[in-house]
Amino acid sequence: MSVGLVVLGIAALVVLAFAARSIRIIPQARVGIVQRLGRYHRTAESGLTFVIPLVDRMLPKTDLREQVVSFQPQAVITNDNVGIQISTVVYYRIVDPRAAEYEVANLRVALEQITQTTLRNVIGNLTLDRTLVSRDEINAKLRTVLDEVTERWGVRITRVEI
Helix, strand or coil: CHHHHHHHHHHHHHHHHHHHHHEEEECCCEEEEEEECCEEEEEECCEEEECCCCCEEECCCEECCCEEEEEEEEEEECCCCCEEEEEEEEEEEECCHHHHHHCCCCHHHHHHHHHHHHHHHHHHCCCHHHHHHCHHHHHHHHHHHHHHHHHHHCEEEEEEEC
């Protein structure tokens, strides 16, 4: 009789642990990518979600709110061969969490690199005088190019400021 109670107690603990590991709570404005046996299975929306322990794995939660990233001043050369330092701030929102997770290895680094190279390209076509008076035009060009590139990453650029 006592051996049966011990076995029943252990079985109850295993079932309770299994149930506790299968329930996940995802906060509002975030989603979780669920992988089944190492492959993409589904995107879990905010709220209560269930996973199968030992089979499913949830990646760190993805924030869907607008995010801001500021980059260090970048040395660029204008069309009339003048070197200037320009700092950039990019506002973005993740619109496709699956693409943001699987299409680019490090989103922030990739965003920084594409912003720097695009900024050099845009400023390189302008003179110093034109660069100083056309910030809105530069921001618009930069946003358009960045939006085209980051679309396949599941990211939408909402605003760019130099």
